[in-house]
Amino acid sequence: MEKNESVFLKKSFVVITGASRGLGRSIALQFAVKFPANSVFVLMARNVEALESVRKDLKTLSPEIFVIVRQYDQGNTDEGYFNGLFDSVLTVNKLSRDDFEQVLIVHNCASTGNIDQTALQLSDAMQVQSYYDINLSGLILLNTSFFSTFSDPSQSRVVVNMTSGASKQPTPSLHLYCAGKAARDMFFKVLDKEEPSIRILTYAPGAVDTEMLRNLETNASSVPLQKLVNGLRQDDKLLTAKEAVANLVEVLEDNTFENAAHVDNYEPQAKPYREKMLKQ
Numbered sequence: 314m315e316k317n318e319s320v321f322l323k324k325s326f327v328v329i330t331g332a333s334r335g336l337g338r339s340i341a342l343q344f345a346v347k348f349p350a351n352s353v354f355v356l357m358a359r360n361v362e363a364l365e366s367v368r369k370d371l372k373t374l375s376p377e378i379f380v381i382v383r384q385y386d387q388g389n390t391d392e393g394y395f396n397g398l399f400d401s402v403l404t405v406n407k408l409s410r411d412d413f414e415q416v417l418i419v420h421n422c423a424s425t426g427n428i429d430q431t432a433l434q435l436s437d438a439m440q441v442q443s444y445y446d447i448n449l450s451g452l453i454l455l456n457t458s459f460f461s462t463f464s465d466p467s468q469s470r471v472v473v474n475m476t477s478g479a480s481k482q483p484t485p486s487l488h489l490y491c492a493g494k495a496a497r498d499m500f501f502k503v504l505d506k507e508e509p510s511i512r513i514l515t516y517a518p519g520a521v522d523t524e525m526l527r528n529l530e531t532n533a534s535s536v537p538l539q540k541l542v543n544g545l546r547q548d549d550k551l552l553t554a555k556e557a558v559a560n561l562v563e564v565l566e567d568n569t570f571e572n573a574a575h576v577d578n579y580e581p582q583a584k585p586y587r588e589k590m591l592k593q
């Protein structure tokens with residue numbers, strides 16, 4: 314795709330993972346009013362009821378968008394689970410890959426893992442493995458499945474990798490999360506080297522008031538981390554999902570970001586709090 318040209322101009326096939334709540338829900342709602350009529354949105358997560366409710370909201374906001382709900386578990390390790398997933402979405406809905414000028418996948422699904430433990434308490438092999446099944450292996454396999462369906466480099470192809478400041482900043486309690494996000498960011502840097510025609514945005518949304526953050530605030534083994542999040546809340550510095558996604562929309566509209574480089578528009582928001590935490 315052309316740099317500098319808004320990502321929202323072309324009739325698109327748009328996949329959003331973790332679309333059932335938080336940032337994913339907001340991405341779906343804000344993207345739906347930007348893309349041209351007859352674009353198709355595929356909303357993915359485990360909770361079908363929540364996805365159906367997002368679909369309803371989306372249809373009210375933007376009736377010309379066709380919305381598909383596709384339940385999946387990104388941590389599923391069954392052989393072949395991800396193979397042909399998007400081929401089947403197209404077939405079941407009587408669509409063809411050639412119906413679209415552009416395809417886009419937002420890898421938004423993530424979890425924080427065993428934040429109530431410290432790094433040296435991680436002794437349960439199943440737990441550690443299951444964390445990376447969801448947050449790394451599943452993402453890679455879903456991504457492969459997407460690009461095996463949309464393998465034509467002449468079609469405009471875009472990836473949004475939702476990352477975090479934690480991919481660069483070692484953060485107590487977020488051992489699994491930090492390492493997983495860093496690995497994902499590097500995975501997409503390698504993809505960029507192998508497939509330079511794919512436009513890749515690795516985007517950190519800042520500290521956003523979602524279930525994920527509220528869980529950290531209450532359950533993190535690191536009290537300084539709990540205090541950091543709480544300090545942001547007290548000082549009214551947490552972003553709403555709507556605010557964070559409005560910024561993501563701007564970045565994709567400008568489309569001037571360096572491919573697969575870490576884009577963090579809200580680093581100034583958290584920096585003073587993080588510095589305070591590291592001194593404690």
Ligand SMILES: NC(=O)c1ccc[n+]([C@@H]2O[C@H](COP(=O)([O-])OP(=O)(O)OC[C@H]3O[C@@H](n4cnc5c(N)ncnc54)[C@H](OP(=O)(O)O)[C@@H]3O)[C@@H](O)[C@H]2O)c1
Nearest residue numbers: 331333335336358359360386387422423477520521523525
């Ligand atoms: N909130 C923040 O401050 C913040 C900061 C930096 C980066 N981020 C990143 O932004 C993204 C969204 O975060 P959020 O705060 O919106 O998180 P969230 O509220 O916890 O939402 C996570 C989403 O992922 C889905 N999900 C979790 N496990 C799944 C699985 N096994 N299979 C399929 N879907 C699964 C959940 O849906 P189901 O439960 O229905 O499956 C949900 O839709 C994440 O990548 C996160 O790392 C967030």
